[in-house]
Amino acid sequence: MLRTSLAVLAVLSLSTSLVQAQSAWTGGDDLPTSPLACDGTPATPVAKPYDGGVPTNAPDRNGKQITAVDVPKLIGIGYFDATSKGIAEAAAELGNMTATTDGPTEANIDDQITLIDNYVTKGVDGILFAANDPVAIAPVLKKALAAGINVVGYDANSEPDARQWFVNQAEFNGIAKTMIDSLAAEVGEDASFAIVTSTFTTPNQARWIAEMAAYAAACHPNLKWLETVEAQEDNILSFNQANTLINKHGDDLKGILGMTSVATPAAADAVTQAGKCGSIAVVGLATPNAMKPYVESDCVKSVVLWNPVDLGYAAAYVLRATADGTLKPGDTTVKAGKLGDLSVINGSEILLGAPFVFTKDNIGGFNF
Amino acid sequence: MTAEDAPPFRARRSGLARLFSAYGQEIVIACAILVLFAVVSTINPRFLGANNLNTIVSGNAYIAVAAIGMSMIIITGHIDVSVGALIGVLATISGTLAVSGYPIWFAWIAPVFVGMAVNAVVGVLVAYGRIPSIVVTLGMLSILRGGLVSVTGGAWINNLPPEYQLAQQRLFDIPAPVWFMILFTVLAALWMRHSAFGRSLYAIGGNAEAARAAGIPIERRTVQVFMIHGAIAGLATVLFATQLKIIQSTVPPNLELTIITASVIGGVSILGGTGTVIGSTLAAILFSTIGAAMIFINVSPYWLRAVIGLLILITVLVDMARRNREMRMARR
Numbered sequence: 001m002l003r004t005s006l007a008v009l010a011v012l013s014l015s016t017s018l019v020q021a022q023s024a025w026t027g028g029d030d031l032p033t034s035p036l037a038c039d040g041t042p043a044t045p046v047a048k049p050y051d052g053g054v055p056t057n058a059p060d061r062n063g064k065q066i067t068a069v070d071v072p073k074l075i076g077i078g079y080f081d082a083t084s085k086g087i088a089e090a091a092a093e094l095g096n097m098t099a100t101t102d103g104p105t106e107a108n109i110d111d112q113i114t115l116i117d118n119y120v121t122k123g124v125d126g127i128l129f130a131a132n133d134p135v136a137i138a139p140v141l142k143k144a145l146a147a148g149i150n151v152v153g154y155d156a157n158s159e160p161d162a163r164q165w166f167v168n169q170a171e172f173n174g175i176a177k178t179m180i181d182s183l184a185a186e187v188g189e190d191a192s193f194a195i196v197t198s199t200f201t202t203p204n205q206a207r208w209i210a211e212m213a214a215y216a217a218a219c220h221p222n223l224k225w226l227e228t229v230e231a232q233e234d235n236i237l238s239f240n241q242a243n244t245l246i247n248k249h250g251d252d253l254k255g256i257l258g259m260t261s262v263a264t265p266a267a268a269d270a271v272t273q274a275g276k277c278g279s280i281a282v283v284g285l286a287t288p289n290a291m292k293p294y295v296e297s298d299c300v301k302s303v304v305l306w307n308p309v310d311l312g313y314a315a316a317y318v319l320r321a322t323a324d325g326t327l328k329p330g331d332t333t334v335k336a337g338k339l340g341d342l343s344v345i346n347g348s349e350i351l352l353g354a355p356f357v358f359t360k361d362n363i364g365g366f367n368f
Numbered sequence: 369m370t371a372e373d374a375p376p377f378r379a380r381r382s383g384l385a386r387l388f389s390a391y392g393q394e395i396v397i398a399c400a401i402l403v404l405f406a407v408v409s410t411i412n413p414r415f416l417g418a419n420n421l422n423t424i425v426s427g428n429a430y431i432a433v434a435a436i437g438m439s440m441i442i443i444t445g446h447i448d449v450s451v452g453a454l455i456g457v458l459a460t461i462s463g464t465l466a467v468s469g470y471p472i473w474f475a476w477i478a479p480v481f482v483g484m485a486v487n488a489v490v491g492v493l494v495a496y497g498r499i500p501s502i503v504v505t506l507g508m509l510s511i512l513r514g515g516l517v518s519v520t521g522g523a524w525i526n527n528l529p530p531e532y533q534l535a536q537q538r539l540f541d542i543p544a545p546v547w548f549m550i551l552f553t554v555l556a557a558l559w560m561r562h563s564a565f566g567r568s569l570y571a572i573g574g575n576a577e578a579a580r581a582a583g584i585p586i587e588r589r590t591v592q593v594f595m596i597h598g599a600i601a602g603l604a605t606v607l608f609a610t611q612l613k614i615i616q617s618t619v620p621p622n623l624e625l626t627i628i629t630a631s632v633i634g635g636v637s638i639l640g641g642t643g644t645v646i647g648s649t650l651a652a653i654l655f656s657t658i659g660a661a662m663i664f665i666n667v668s669p670y671w672l673r674a675v676i677g678l679l680i681l682i683t684v685l686v687d688m689a690r691r692n693r694e695m696r697m698a699r700r
Contacts, residue, residue: 234620
């Protein structure tokens with residue numbers, strides 16, 4: 001027992017002596033960052049040759065009626081209901097395209113491959129997909145290209161040469177800009193804030209945090225970052241960590257940035273239960289369903305993500321432009337109806353545009 | 369001092385020694401918590417703020433409650449790695465009932481009975497099927513986790529009625545989870561120490577053959593302790609599910625390991641037969657104290673894992689050393 005006590009004391013004193021001074025924002029990665037311009041001028045795309053695939057002997061589909069099938073990761077969930085709603089909207093607007101959605105009932109790559117294979121055999125003009133696995137889906141998509149079918153991905157990419165274009169919902173620097181801009185708009189330019197993330201090594205979260213640090217340094221230099229805490233993908237831990245931040249920093253803490261769909265609602269709940277709504281802003285990445293209670297109670301004003309209806313809508317327009325031949329390798333923009341001109345990035349990807357901010361006015365219209 | 373004064377004095381000393389030998393680990397953990405509070409509040413006095421104390425003590429309350437049942441299982445000589453997944457399933461059931469218009473009390477109490485039913489199956493397979501509990505509960509873990517994802521499709525429950533939020537209530541400005549944690553821990557500790565049932569669990573975990581020879585119905589007790597553990601998991605679920613305005617269809621990663629760790633660091637021997645539920649509750653509070661302390665003094669959270677890992681190793685080593693010493697003394 002004595003040994004236990006001594007060891008515990010030794011460990012505790014060891015850890016308390018390790019008070020570290022941290023310079024950069026913790027939780028970010030070390031990769032190079034590319035912060036966007038403060039006024040939102042789109043970044044000049046880095047010239048990169050087209051690396052998508054090309055359909056073999058595709059018939060001339062310019063202006064002709066085409067049939068397309070949309071194969072999302074799975075059907076029956078709000079997110080992909082929203083993307084297929086966007087696709088249907090675009091098809092109705094275009095008038096010369098019929099699109100049906102048919103996906104697996106579970107996010108299962110084998111079922112998805114079988115489905116696509118059946119449509120290739122049956123014969124369609126275009127395939128839209130959101131891949132359950134970027135590598136495993138490649139062979140069946142290449143088979144579709146070889147059959148002369150136009151193939152466009154959205155939401156979840158495949159290997160680039162297995163499809164023609166991919167509609168990318170959001171880039172890291174775009175999300176970072178919207179997060180920091182929304183925070184600064186809510187708390188002011190010289191307020192202090194903290195971050196609740198999953199872990200310091202989760203790739204997407206680390207990328208976003210690194211980009212946010214770079215963007216804040218350039219465009220909101222007086223925002224004061226206090227610290228980043230980890231909360232795994234654990235809702236109660238996220239709640240406890242947010243509470244501890246509130247307890248530790250008191251009135252200095254003006255904002256909390258939530259980096260995951262788990263951390264953001266939990267942080268909002270902590271602020272709500274601490275009676276700090278209005279004095280501590282919560283801005284974060286999260287799905288609308290998770291955030292509705294907090295947005296509707298006016299505790300949270302901005303939830304950052306992308307709009308899946310727009311994502312499906314853009315994918316359908318890209319497929320139409322590809323079939324028409326108006327979107328060719330080497331092009332830098334594509335027209336996507338009400339969304340206007342979308343930029344081509346990374347060789348064969350089309351960027352949906354700035355992220356979408358869910359607010360009290362629009363969040364009720366989404367169910368995912 | 370006269371000769372008559374000596375015996376009571378000696379008796380008191382031996383009473384203290386007895387207290388320490390019965391609750392040694394509990395005393396060590398309580399001291400660790402106090403030392404931690406003393407050190408951190410010297411660096412940042414806000415650590416002792418009322419809100420922070422509430423955050424620390426209530427933060428892991430659902431883990432402490434679940435660890436009561438887990439301690440009983442481990443004391444009996446078994447283990448349950450499915451309790452995290454079980455809590456996830458029960459939370460979804462409870463939340464679904466609450467939003468489907470069932471009475472709130474029914475949504476609160478349903479997890480207790482469903483938990484009992486699920487663990488009755490586990491208990492029967494372990495006791496009468498003679499399958500090791502780790503195998504049965506690993507299987508149950510997959511069934512529950514897979515079933516949960518298939519049934520809910522990953523959807524969250526987000527329109528819970530406000531009166532459902534039991535864990536957000538306060539009594540005398542102390543959060544409800546703290547009261548529940550104290551109540552259940554005290555009841556379970558008294559019951560484990562003073563009831564024939566509780567003592568039979570120690571007997572089974574300590575030496576199953578001797579327990580059988582003493583006439584303890586081992587199979588029946590095993591099923592019963594698993595069912596009690598299931599019911600307690602149901603109580604923990606209510607604290608877990610009513611803490612936030614939304615219920616996730618996934619559970620905190622490694623929840624079962626956190627619960628088992630609380631039991632083991634709390635002094636429950638992983639080999640069965642010894643330990644108390646007071647220790648596991650204190651250990652759960654120790655974890656949240658360490659977690660909050662690390663934020664208050666800006667220590668990397670990676671240390672939290674390292675510290676808890678070290679605590680496990682030390683606890684198990686001390687437990688082994690104690691057993692060896694007792695065996696040597698028994699032989700003499």
